[in-house]
Amino acid sequence: MPATATTIDVSHLSKSFGPVDAVSDLSFVVEPGSVTGFLGPNGAGKTTTLRMLLGLVNPSSGLATFGGVGYRDLPSPLETVGTALEASSFHPGRTARNHLKVYTTATGIDPGRIDRVLKQVGIDAYADRRVGGYSLGMRQRLGLAFALLGDPRVLVLDEPINGLDPEGIRWIRGFLRELAAEGRTVLVSSHLLSEVQQSVDRAIIITRGRLVYDGTLSGLEFTARVVVDAPDRAALHSALLAAGARVDVSEGGLVVKELDGAAIGAIAHRAGVPLSLLAEQQEGLESAFLELTGTEPEPAPGVHRHGAHAAPAEGDAS
Structure with missing residues (x-):
């Protein structure tokens, strides 16, 4: 059980690799007691941000700290921050127990923690089996065991659900919530909102490093869109565009985002265009995520986008 709560503080963090801006002026705070999802498409800059947070990459500018202290300055890093960045970074010839023993010996952590964390993540029965024979899911659990070895106040986990089967996904969702309920600060990265939406309480979403x-999640989910139509659809379309609305044209009508029904009705009334349809809808979480990150699928045949400002994500030089 962590002794004191610790926040993750990222302030105006930037990182450039030559001409590529991997992370640009990024700021956020992760509070204890809940699970925070760090989300974005592949190449958004998530891994670069986590590596700066953990002192593995030097930022071009800005700060990333744990309760105001940089990772390299923590007196007992493994007892403050538990990390799981790669499920494959284990020596295949070592057993899980021996892998963890290396770290308890090097850091002075009580070796009694080894059996405790292996049981906590559900692989104690395989503790003396060589890691080379582990499935991806078992390696993910061993990574979590390492992250918990120092009984840390903060957990930073990079794509912990990647490659897990449905049973493993259900287990880790519940496990993350248990850790947060103990007062820990839990930051979980993923490139898919659908993977973590049942386990996170809050979302930090980046794209192209911003x-x-x-x-x-509730604030992300309820993104309104309105389907509207008129006998004179062309006149309605022109009036909406003139008012600065974002409009998609489909066979069923005009799809308007970022304006509610009342605003659209007022625009039509001022333009003298009678309406034949005005229906507000709610977009799902995944649709809102794709819209924010600029990775939504191409419109279906018959739908033409007007005024869209999303762009494909650039690669992350990490």
Whole structure:
């Protein structure tokens, strides 16, 4: 059980690799007691951010700290921050127990923690089996065991659900919530919102190294869109575009985002265009995520986008 709560503080963090801006002026705070998802498409800059947070990459500017202290300056890093960045970074000839023993010996952590964390993540029965024979899911659990070895106040986990089977996904979702309920600060990265939406309380979303959303999932989910139509659809379309609306044209009508029904009705009324359809809808979490990150699928045949400003994500030089 962590003795004191510790926040993760990222302030105006930037990193450039030559001409490529992998992370640009990124700021957010991760609070204890809940699971925070660090989300974005592949190449968004998530791994570079986590590596700066953990002192593995030097930022071009800005700070990333744990309760105001940089990772390299923590007196007992493994007892403050538990990390799981790669499920494959284990010596295949070592057993799980021996792998963890290397770290308890090097850091002075109580070796009694080894059996405790192996049981906590559900692989104690395989503790003396060589890691080379482990499945991906078992290696993910061993990575979590390492992260928990120092009983840390903060956990930083990079794609912990990647490659797990449905049973493993259910287990880790519950496990992350248990850790947060103990008062720990839990930051989980993923490139798919659908993988973590049942386990995170809050989402920090980046794309092309920049923050595009920081808030609760409920705030992300209820993104309104309105389907509207008129006998004179062309006149309605022109009036909406003139008012600065973002409009998609489909066979069923005009799809308008970022304006509610009342605003659209007022625009039509001022333009003298009678409406034949005005229906508000709610987009799902995944649709909102794709819209924010600029990775939504191409419109289906018959739908033409007007005024869209999303662009494909660039690669992350990490």
